[in-house]
Every structure is written in C-alpha cells, then in structure tokens.
Amino acid sequence: MRTGRPRSFDRHEALEGAIAVFWEHGYDATSIAMLTRALGIGAPSLYAAFGDKRALFLEALDRYIRTYGAFTARALAEEPNARDAVERLLREAAAAYTRPDRPRGCLLIAAATNCSPQSADIAARLRELRGVGARALEDKIAAAARTGELPAHTDAHALATFYAAVLQGMSAQARDGAAGTDLEQIADAALQAWPPAADQGASDGVGAAPK
Amino acid sequence: MRTGRPRSFDRHEALEGAIAVFWEHGYDATSIAMLTRALGIGAPSLYAAFGDKRALFLEALDRYIRTYGAFTARALAEEPNARDAVERLLREAAAAYTRPDRPRGCLLIAAATNCSPQSADIAARLRELRGVGARALEDKIAAAARTGELPAHTDAHALATFYAAVLQGMSAQARDGAAGTDLEQIADAALQAWPPAADQGASDGVGAAPK
DNA sequence: TCACTTCTGTAGTGATCGTTCTAGAAGTAC
C-alpha cells in the first residue's frame, strides 16, 4: 500500500468539478480560487494532484472529449450514412448543449474564445482539436461522395465547414439562453441545406433535372 | 475656446484603437496596459477621456455597431425581400469577418463569450444587443410571411434563430482562421435552408406541388 | 513507539489587475 498521508478528496470527482467550472467560465476567466472553492480543497492539494492550471485544464479537456463530447465522434463512427451521422450529430448536440444539469454549450468550442495572449497556446490547442473534428466530418462526407450517397462533385470541405459553423452557432445560442427546442429547430434548418441525393432514380428529386 | 492644457491625442483615433484591441482580445482579456500601449497614451489620459474600462468598452461597442457592424441593420432595412436581406447579410458578414485589415469575426458576438463573473453585466449587454438583432431578423421574416414572400405558416422565430446561429458560427470560424471563401460557402449552404417560396406560380418551383 | 512519506492549511511570493494620487507641463484669460 502507498505510504504517506492519504489524499482527502477523490481525484476523479475533483476533475469532474474542474470540468464544470472550466465549461461554465472558460479557461482564462476561471481562477484557482474559483476551483478551490468549487472543489472544496486547498490550492496546494490541487497543485499536488494536477500540476498547474494549464495541466488541469488539459486533463479536464481530455476527459470532457471522451465523455460529454464523445457523442460527436460516436455519431460519425456508428452511422453508416453521412446524412444520418450529421443529423444525429446535430440532434444530440441540441440536447447536450442545453441540459439543465450541465453548463451550456460546448467546452471545446467555448472555453477559450477570448483569451489573453499568454493563454494563446490553450486557445491554439482547442482550435486544433476543433480542426480534428471538422476534418473527421469532412472525411465522412467525402466518403459519402465516393459511395454515391452524395453527388460525386460534392464539396466535402465546404459542407463540413458549414456544419462545423452550425455547431459553433448552436453552442453560442445555448450559452445565450436558447431553449433545447430552439437548438433542435436550428438543427432542422441546417439539415435542409443537405445536398440533394445523387440522381439515380431513388432520390426524392429536389435537385433532379427538370422534365 | 476651451481653457487648460489641450489633449495630446485624438479622442476619435483612440476610440478606434480601443475598438481594435477589444475586437481582437475581448473585454476581459484586454488590459488597461494593452490599451495604453496600443493607443500610445498614459493610463490617466485614458481614464480622463473615457471614464473607466467598462465605459470605454461600451463606447467602443456603440461605435462598432454604428460603423463596422452596421451592415446587418442596413441589409434588413434596405432590401425589400427577406430572402435578399438574409443573403446580403450573410455575404457581407463573410467579407466583414475576414478582412485582413481588421480583427476577425464580430465584436458583438465574440467580445465576451468567456467572461469572469464580475464582467457578467458586459456579457449581458452584448447578449441583449444580439437579441435585438435577432428580433429584427425575425420581424423581417414574419413580414415576408404576411406579404406572401414566404408561406404563411413559416416559423419566423425558428428561421431567425437559425440564421443568428449561422452568423455566430461564421464569426467563430473566422476567428479559427477560416478564409473568406470558406465563410462564403457557409453562407451559400445556409441559404439552401431558406424555405421554398409560397406556392403561387411565380416561384421557381423548388417546393411547388408536383404536376 | 519511531522513522518515513505524503498530503493539508496557512500564509506569503512576485506579478499584474484596474484605478488614482501627485507634481508639473501646457494651454487660455486677464
């Protein structure tokens, strides 16, 4: 067994609490004092357990992505069709961004939008991770264009950028107080922009050649 | 003529400089030291001319809305059709949010997304002003539903919320480094979600009843 | 019991925050 005085708090619970505070206020606006108050532990305990503020945030971010934010990767991985994946992504985001028991919006999107120059690396890290997500979406769309789900000439980059922007807009709206139903309607509208299916008879013909 | 030592700087220019700094870094992340450095004046001069940081920001915000951000109100006021207004709004936003000579994105959207609790009133003010813009858009859409430009059953609130979210997403994308062409493609995609025209023969028939 | 290790609470580090005091500079009015 480990020797020495045992830790007086649960590290996992503390990390969850830190996620909540960072999620609510963002990286820069979250002070160590806010964290120690929220977690009910002293600053030295926090530093001993997690390192410094940056390391704590990065660990919280990592955990966030693998839990609260995992629905995005799941939607892309589990839905065979790109259209179904995007629809599921948007609908689950509408719910996830407006849960009453959690901070609003998306931590990955909203935690470092206004940051001081000395936190620029944190903002860059979040931007990079957003880019990874957007590229996964783009790959899904490009694959659909190859399989025939979408027209071969589909601009996967443009479409992925659009839905990435819609997600960012939904997060912003959620943080502005929009209701879950409002976000669902945003999702509905965004899905109207999905390109008409490739013209092969089975489509419903919105984009089909006339006559 | 006014007595006393004359001001050593141009107040108007200083306000423009403050707009640029707040636009780039947001309210909380902008320090007085950053402002005095950028404007080339001392702190007492800044305080004498503008009051405190909050008052300076609010004055910068007011000026921003009537200059850099005025294209939104103009699009809604000058375009007779709601569809044309929204298209112009999105296309001008795509350009305005990615100008190389200005900070990226929209100050009204991005200046207080992560703010400390003691700046909550600033965030609330920005949120309120965003709400004013969204309501103007909603009114424009509702009017179009009354005149027959849009179907009478059009959900103006849902559609306005969608385009408000798209604008917020475009601002976020611009701040993430997206190119002007990327934002134009977002605008194009978002316009695909515009409802089909009311069925009265003169429409181009995308949503017209078949045969 | 006693050494050893690890954690906790108090208090304090230097830096930076927004803001202001104070002394003097730079103008007008007479």
Added chain:
DNA sequence: GTACTTCTAGAACGATCACTACAGAAGTGA
C-alpha cells in the same frame, strides 16, 4: 507677467492573479 484650468507622466494604491514555502497532520512500515 500671473491666475486659472486641464491634461500628462510616474509612481503607487489595494485587490487579485497563479503559484509555493513551511509546518504540522495523518497515514504506513518497522
């Protein structure tokens, strides 16, 4: 010139920032 007013520069205010030195508490291993 002198009086008066207004602005500027430097220094400093208390508060808060992220972070840590230090001393004692609380456990294990002998």
